[in-house]
Amino acid sequence: MARRKRERVTTHNALTSTDAGSHKRTKKRDENSEECHQCRNNTARHVDCSSCKKRYCVRCIKKWYSNLIEDHVKNRCPCCHNNCNCMDCLQSDIMHKIDKWNVSHEDRIKFAHRTIYFLLPWLKKLHEDQIQEKRIQAIIDGITECEVKVSRTELPSDARCYCNYCRTCIVDLYRGCECGHYDLCLSCCQELRDGSLVKKDKKLRAKPNGSILCPPKAAGGCRCRGHALKLKGIFKENFISDLLEKTNSVVDKRMLEEGGSKCFCLTKSGEINTNTSRQAACRKNPIDNYIYCPTAKDVQSGALEHFQEHWLKGEPVIVCDVLGSTSGLSWEPTVMHRGLRKKKNKNGDQRLTVEAIECLTGCEVGINICRFFEGYSYGAVGPEDLPIGLKLKDWPPHSTFGEELPRHDAEFRSALPFREYTDPICGPLNLAVRLPKDVKKPDLGPKTYIAYGFAQELGIGDSLTYLHCDVADAVNVLVHTHGTKLKIQRLTAIEKRKDSLLNEERTRNLQASPDHSDVGIKVDVSLIKPEPKDDGLPFVEGDQPEGGALWDIFRREDVGILEEYLTAHAGEFRNNSELVKQVTDPIHDHCFYLTKEHKRKLKEQYGVEPWTFEQKLGEAVFIPTGCPHQVRNLKSCTKVALDFVSPENFEECIKYTNKIRELPNNHMVNEDKLEVKKIAIHALRHAVDYIIG
Template identity: 40%
Template structure:
C-alpha cells in the first residue's frame, strides 16, 4: 500500500503507535466514525481524523461535518387536539432549518501532501499538520489476511454465504406458522418462517439460515414455555429492582418516561408508572395518556440490576449460535476480547402503555428506524386496559378534530373551501358515508339524539364553540423553552387510584428529539369564542380505522390492507394474545420508502405534534410512523408494503440488519431485545455505518456505536486461530 503523502509503501514506513487504552473508543473528530487502525492525529491538540475524511479532504468533498439545529414550536395544549395554535412571533415562526458548517477554504492539502489541523471552530488548533499513526501492531492486518487466505485454500472452504438453492419447506407445509402473506412484484406469495420453540431441532438452524440470508424476519413462538417461568409482571420487576437498589444504597425510585402525545420527557415514581401500565391513564378530555419508559433499567446495567431476569431471557432465546451474547459461535459481537470495551448490545427493556386502536396522535409507537445490527425482540408481558364506552366515544370525536386540523394545515383554511361542511371536517365523520370496520362497539347514534354533553362536545369538535380551546390556551404560559421544558403542568390529567400530580413532575433538560432541539415560545393570547348555528348534530360515534376511507367524486370506499387484516385478527380468538403490531420493510424497498417519506413528510407530526418540516434522512431521523392510511398510499403509489406481524406473548421476532421497521403497542407491553451481529448481515452493518457517517453532527443516529470493522477483525482472528488448532 502506497503512502499518499510521501509516495511510500506502508511496509517502508515506521508508523508511530497511537496511545490509547483498551477501554477507550477512538472516534474521528469530523465524522464520528470509530477508528480501528490507521488515522491521522494532531501532535499539539490531538485532533483525530479517519482516513476516509483524509481522502475526501484531498478530493475537496469532505462530508460528515455538517451541523444542524431542528426547531419545534410549542403551539399550546389546545393545538395537540386540533385546537387553535397560540399566535407565534413571525420572526421566530419559521420553518425548521439546518445550519451547515462548510469546509473552510483554508482547510486544504498543502503542496507536499500534508493535511493541516483544522481551525478552532471545527475543533482543531489550526497550527500543526496531522501525523499518520496506527492502533494495531505493524502489518497485523495484512498478516491476518495472508493466514486466512492460506487456511481457506488448505481446507478447501467455500463461500458459506453463497446463493441458496432449492426451496424452503415453508412454501409447501401448511402446518408451518404463517404470520402474513407478502405479495412480491412477480405475484408469488412469500411466507415467513415462524416455528414453535418446542419444535426446534438441530436441523432447524439451517432452515433459519435459509430465510435469514435472504433478509427475511423470523418469528419463533412460545419461547417462554421453555423457561423456568420467572414472572415479568411489572410489580415483580419493580420489587426486584428495588431490592437490588437498596442493597447498593440507592434510594432513587423515579424514572424518566416519554409522553407519546408531545414526545416530551416526564419524571415520575416508578410505582406510579406501573400502576398506569396496569390500569391506564387519561387526560381530562378522555384522551389516553401513553407513556414509554426511557432506558429503564439502563441497558448497560440490566444484568446487574435484574440478574435473574437477564439470565432467564438469554436462556429463552432460540438459535443461540447467533443470539448468545457471550459465546454465540455465529455472533461476531461475542468474539471481541474481554479486555476491549464492547458496544452496548443489550439486553434492554422496552416498557410502554398501549392502545388497541390506531389513535393517530400519541400512539404507543417506536417510529420507523434501522437497528445498527441484527436484533431479536421478545414480548415477555402484556396487560390490557379496559376503556369505557364514554371514553371511546370522546376519543372518536377528538380524532375528528385532528382530521379537521390536518386538512386545514395541509390544504388551507377550511372556511375558504368550496367543499360541503362534512368534507371540510372530514368525510369519515358523517354516517351516511361510513362502513363500520371498527375494533370496539359499532353502535351508531341517531341524528339529533345525542346527549347534551355529547352535542356540546360535537360543536366544539366542529370549531363552532371554541371555549375549550381558549381555556387550554390560557393555561399555556408560552415561555421560551429551548432544548427543554421546565414548567408544563399536569393539571388537566386524570390519574388512577393512588396517583398525584407531584409524581408526574416534568423533567428539566430533555426533549426526546432526534437532533439538537430549539423550542420557540409563543406569547399569551386573549381567549376567543366563536359561535355558529348548526342545523344538525348528525354524527356517528365509535367509528374505527377512519384512515382507510377513500374519497371519490361520487362515492366513498373503504379498502383493507394487510394491516387491516392484522388488526381484525387481533380481535379473534386466534390472535387474542397480540400485544404489538410490527411493520418490517424489505431492504430492496428502502429507496422507494425513502422517496415516499420525502414526498409526504408534511403529513406526519413529531415533537409537540408539529408537522415534520424537514427531512435529513427519512429513516435515520426516526420521525415517521406510517399508519394504515400511509401504508395504503405507499402501496398504491410505489407498490411497497411491509411484512405486518402481530407479536403475541412469548414470541421472539428476529429483525435482520438493514430492514427498516416500526412498532405500535396494542396493549401495555414489556419487551426485551438483544442486538447481535451475524455473518450474513455484516455487509448491512457496514452500509449503515457509512450512512451514519454523513449525517449532521447533532443527529441522533450519528455516532458509530457498533464499531463493526473492529468486530470483523477480531472475529477473523478468532476463526483463524480455531482453524490453526484443527490443522495442528
C-alpha cells in the same frame, strides 16, 4: 408461646439484614421455619413442598403463582422449578450455574469458517485502503513505499478512537496531528482529496501531494494548524496484512455451497417446499409477509440452517413459543419491580419514581412506579378525558439488565432461540462477543421496553416506536401483555383533540408564524389518573387482538423508495402531536410512523409494502440490520430486546456506519456507537486462531 414468638422475630430480623444473595442462610431458615418462603408470614395456611421442604402460603400461591394449584406446589414448589419470584430468589444467580448450553468443537470450527467467509471481503478492502494511504505517504516523503514508517498510538485498552470529522470509529491507520487533539479516518482523507467530502462545515484542505493540514481551532483543530497530519496506527506494524494472509490461508469458499436448501416453509399454494420432506409447523403468509419458524426445541435438526437461509436473504424471522423452554419465571412487571426493591439509588433511597415518555406530547414525566404499573393494567386518563399512553424511558435505570435483574437476565438468555447468534456472552456467531474483556464494549442489551397500548389506531397519542433502522441485528421477545379496553369517551376526546390541532395548524399557516414550535399539551403528572373502574361509561365494542404489538418491517431493497415517499409526504405526518416540519433523513430522524392510510398510499403509488404481523406473547422477532421497521402496541406490553452482530449482515452494519457519516454533526444518531470495524478485526483474529489451533 411468648418465648417462641420472640425467638422467631429475632431470627427474622437477623436474616433480613443480610445480603439478598446469602443462600446458605436462607436455606437454613427455610428448613426449620414455619414461615412462607415468599412473604415470611406464618399465620396463613401453608403448603409444604415434599421435595425441598419449603413452605408457601395459599395467599402467595394465589397472588404470585396463579397458574399453580396447591397439589403442584406440594409436589414441586416454585423453588424446585427455579422460578420462585420472592425478592431473595430474584436477586440470586443460580440460573447462571444451571445453564449448560454449549457448542461442540466441530460446530465452532464450522462457525469460524462462516465468520471468515463473510468478513474477508471487508478485510481485503481495508488492506487495500491502507496500502493506498502508505503510497500517498511515500509520495509526500519522497521515499519508497516499503520505507514508510507509521507512528504507533498507545491507547488504553478501554479507550475509543474516533474521527473528529465524521465521528466514526478508527480501527487502525489514520492521520492525526502532533499533539493528538485531531484525528482523521482514512475514508475522510480519501474523500477530502477527491473533493467528495459530504460535510462543508469544517475548514479542511488537502495539498496537491496528498498531505492534509491540521484545521484551525474554530474547525476543531489545535495549535498544530498549518502542519500536516501524520500517518498513525493503532495495531502493530503489518498487523492487518498478516491477518489477511492468515485468513486467506484458511478460508473455505465451498462452505455455503454444501448441503442444499433447508427451508421447509409452506409455499403460496400451501404445499410444503419440495426442497425438503419435513412436515414442520413452519409457514409463510400468502403474500410473503413474514416467516414463521419453529423453535430449535421443536425441530431436531435443520432449524439453524433453515433460519440461516432466510437470514442470509435479509428476511425477518418470527420464532414461536420461546418462553415454553424456560423455567417459567414470571415476567409480570410487578414481579420485576420486586426484584429491584432491595436496590437503592445513590442517595440510599428506594427507587419509587421512574422516568416515562408521555406518548401524546413526547414529554418526559416522573411518575411513581406503582402508579405506572396500575395504568399498565387498567389504563390511565389525562386532561380533557384523553387516554394516556406511557413508555418507560430506561428501566432498570441505573445499571445493566443483568446486574439489576440477574434471574430475569438468565431467564431471557435461556429463552433466546438460535443462541449461536444471540447469546450475548458466548454465541460463536455473535461477532460482538469477540471483543477482548478489557476493551470497552457497545451497549447491545438486553433492554426492557414496557409501555401501554391500545387496539385502536388513534392517530395521536399511540404507544409506538417510530420508523427507524437499528445499528445491528436485533431479537425482540414479547414476554408479557395485558389487554385494556378504551372507553368511547376516550375516543371522542382523541377526535376532539385532532380537530383542535388541525384548527391550530390552519390558524398558524394563515398568520405565517413559523416560530410556533409546540401545539401539543404539556401533561402534568399529577393530572394522570387511573381509568375509573365503575363509572358506568361504555367501552368500545370489538374483540381484543390476539397479538400484543403490530410490526411493519420494510425490505432493504425498498429503502430508497420509502425515503422518497416520506420526504414527499412529510407534511402529512405527526411526530407526537406536532406536524413534521423538517426532514434530515427520513429513516434516521425517528419521526415517522406510517398509519394504515399511509401504507395503502405507499403500496398504490410505489408498489412497496412491508412485512406486517402481530407479535404474540412468547414470540421472538428477528430484525436484520438495514431493514427499517416500526411498532405499535396493541396492548400493554413488556418486551426484552437484544442486539447482536451476525456474519451475514456485517456488510449491512458497514453500510449503516457509512450512512451516519453523512449526517450532520448534531444529528441524534451521528455517532458510531457499535464500532463494528473494531468488532470485525477481533472476530476475524479469533476465528483464524481457532481454526489454526
